[in-house]
Amino acid sequence: MQLVLEEVGYAYGDLPVLDKISFSVAEGETAALIGPSGCGKSTLLNLVGGLLQQQRGRIASHGAPPPGCLNPFTFVFQDFALLPWRSVAGNVALALEHHRLSRAERDGRVAEVLKLCGLADFADALPKQLSGGMRQRVGIARAIAVKPAVLLMDEPLSALDAQTRELLMEDLVSIWGRERTTTLYVTHNLAEAVRLADHVVVLSRRPGRLKKIVGINIPVSERSKPEHAAELQNLHDELWTLIKAEAQVADREMLDV
Amino acid sequence: MSDAQPLTVAFRGGGFVVDMRRWAPWLAFVVIIAGWEAASDTGLLPALFMPAPHEVLSALYALLVDGKLFVHIGASLWRIIGGWLIGSAAGLAVGFAMGIFVLARSVGLPVVAALFPIPKIALLPLFILWFGIGEPSKIATIALGVFFPTVVSTYSAVDSVPRNLIRMAQSFGLTTRMIVLKVILPGAMPGILAGSRISASIALILVVAAEMIGADTGIGAFVLAAGNLMQTDQLIAGVVLLSLLGLMISWLISRVEKALLRWR
Numbered sequence: 001m002q003l004v005l006e007e008v009g010y011a012y013g014d015l016p017v018l019d020k021i022s023f024s025v026a027e028g029e030t031a032a033l034i035g036p037s038g039c040g041k042s043t044l045l046n047l048v049g050g051l052l053q054q055q056r057g058r059i060a061s062h063g064a065p066p067p068g069c070l071n072p073f074t075f076v077f078q079d080f081a082l083l084p085w086r087s088v089a090g091n092v093a094l095a096l097e098h099h100r101l102s103r104a105e106r107d108g109r110v111a112e113v114l115k116l117c118g119l120a121d122f123a124d125a126l127p128k129q130l131s132g133g134m135r136q137r138v139g140i141a142r143a144i145a146v147k148p149a150v151l152l153m154d155e156p157l158s159a160l161d162a163q164t165r166e167l168l169m170e171d172l173v174s175i176w177g178r179e180r181t182t183t184l185y186v187t188h189n190l191a192e193a194v195r196l197a198d199h200v201v202v203l204s205r206r207p208g209r210l211k212k213i214v215g216i217n218i219p220v221s222e223r224s225k226p227e228h229a230a231e232l233q234n235l236h237d238e239l240w241t242l243i244k245a246e247a248q249v250a251d252r253e254m255l256d257v
Numbered sequence: 258m259s260d261a262q263p264l265t266v267a268f269r270g271g272g273f274v275v276d277m278r279r280w281a282p283w284l285a286f287v288v289i290i291a292g293w294e295a296a297s298d299t300g301l302l303p304a305l306f307m308p309a310p311h312e313v314l315s316a317l318y319a320l321l322v323d324g325k326l327f328v329h330i331g332a333s334l335w336r337i338i339g340g341w342l343i344g345s346a347a348g349l350a351v352g353f354a355m356g357i358f359v360l361a362r363s364v365g366l367p368v369v370a371a372l373f374p375i376p377k378i379a380l381l382p383l384f385i386l387w388f389g390i391g392e393p394s395k396i397a398t399i400a401l402g403v404f405f406p407t408v409v410s411t412y413s414a415v416d417s418v419p420r421n422l423i424r425m426a427q428s429f430g431l432t433t434r435m436i437v438l439k440v441i442l443p444g445a446m447p448g449i450l451a452g453s454r455i456s457a458s459i460a461l462i463l464v465v466a467a468e469m470i471g472a473d474t475g476i477g478a479f480v481l482a483a484g485n486l487m488q489t490d491q492l493i494a495g496v497v498l499l500s501l502l503g504l505m506i507s508w509l510i511s512r513v514e515k516a517l518l519r520w521r
Contacts, residue, residue, distance in 0.1 A: 051424055071430050081425035085443045085520040094439065095429045126520050146429065 001149040009056035016207035028180035032193035035203030036250035065149035074148035078155040133164035308490040316490040332474035340399025352411025377402035410452025418444035
């Protein structure tokens with residue numbers, strides 16, 4: 001599905017955090033949302049996913065959801081949000097249990113996404129037994145089990161160490177290679193944005209305004225090739241120049257609380 | 258630096274380790290009881306006020322033989338279980354409502370704060386007027402004593418379920434009822450079980466107090482009667498029974514915790 005945001009605004013009480021954000025994400029594309037901390041990236045994601053009440057502007061999606069879609073707007077959370085008392089398979093099944101699926105169909109979906117995410121051998125493990133990277137793989141498996149139309153990823157790799165992050169980025173690229181889901185990917189990590197996104201949406205510091213949309217024309221699956229390294233590095237530097245000054249100001253800001 | 262002594266660091270990270278010696282508690286019990294026995298035998302402890310351990314044991318044995326042991330334990334257990342179940346069920350329901358619904362919380366918190374500090378045994382005379390001298394007044398006292406701590410522990414257990422798990426469940430479209438059953442109830446279970454440990458010990462205190470005020474059977478009544486007749490061996494035997502009863506309850510709850518909280 002195509003995702004369209006028009007003049008979206010949001011304020012927490014008197015504190016405006018988003019101001020007239022307009023952009024769209026085409027079917028099957030990935031848009032990365034970057035900006036200095038406190039610029040409202042996660043707020044925007046929660047508005048799109050219906051976890052926050054919309055205040056101003058319009059958020060709409062166009063086109064038919066993929067066949068078998070149970071939850072069109074589906075989150076992957078920074079802190080994984082796994083139920084510690086459920087096994088890996090049980091956590092994935094939680095997203096399916098309240099839908100009209102036969103038991104065989106449900107078990108089939110769970111087994112399929114666990115295999116796709118490299119979790120087939122861990123189906124009965126509890127979250128506490130898994131590394132951070134494996135926990136987030138469970139979060140990703142749970143999200144794709146409902147065959148979402150739009151995937152909303154809220155800093156999905158930020159709680160992981162650098163090496164695990166690299167591994168999971170490769171996994172994400174290969175998963176997206178199979179099922180191209182429209183994705184909105186919030187991150188503060190420019191390397192992730194440059195590696196994974198078709199478009200990078202740059203927001204200014206609070207109140208977040210749209211600063212620039214940077215398109216990346218190299219196909220996601222080819223970005224690890226050495227011949228693209230220089231161009232991607234340039235993009236990375238360009239994005240950093242765009243947000244550096246604002247990040248410095250945001251860093252020195254004191255909150256009125 | 259070349260002429261200086263090479264610097265070495267002596268190990269300084271020892272001690273402050275959480276560890277247990279398995280034999281130590283048994284040895285402590287043996288020493289305490291042997292010391293007690295010796296003090297009684299040498300006349301250091303006057304037999305009139307403090308019986309020797311072997312006299313307590315024979316009092317327990319006599320109770321076991323004439324069957325009174327089971328009458329008293331049975332009466333006390335029945336009151337504890339009845340009162341604890343009623344109080345816990347009501348407390349769980351109210352605590353859950355207060356944890357989930359804003360209105361229930363707004364009304365419940367001040368009401369609980371006002372009624373919680375009342376020593377519930379003070380209400381036994383009122384319950385005797387309402388329900389008569391029999392079992393219902395004792396069970397009502399225990400139920401009320403169990404109710405308030407259960408409300409408080411259930412409410413804070415529900416409140417401490419991580420918000421991000423609830424938001425996750427909402428983002429996957431689970432209904433409120435399913436969120437309560439699949440996320441909040443299991444997430445609050447550790448706090449609820451910790452609360453039931455406290456409420457069980459309150460039930461034990463209240464059953465003894467209630468039986469001392471008006472009952473013919475039960476361990477509390479037995480201890481009081483023994484005191485009135487200066488039968489200190491029977492009195493201490495009753496106290497030992499209470500200690501064993503408390504240990505048994507706490508062991509039972511540990512078993513439930515082990516079974517339900519394997520994921521921790």
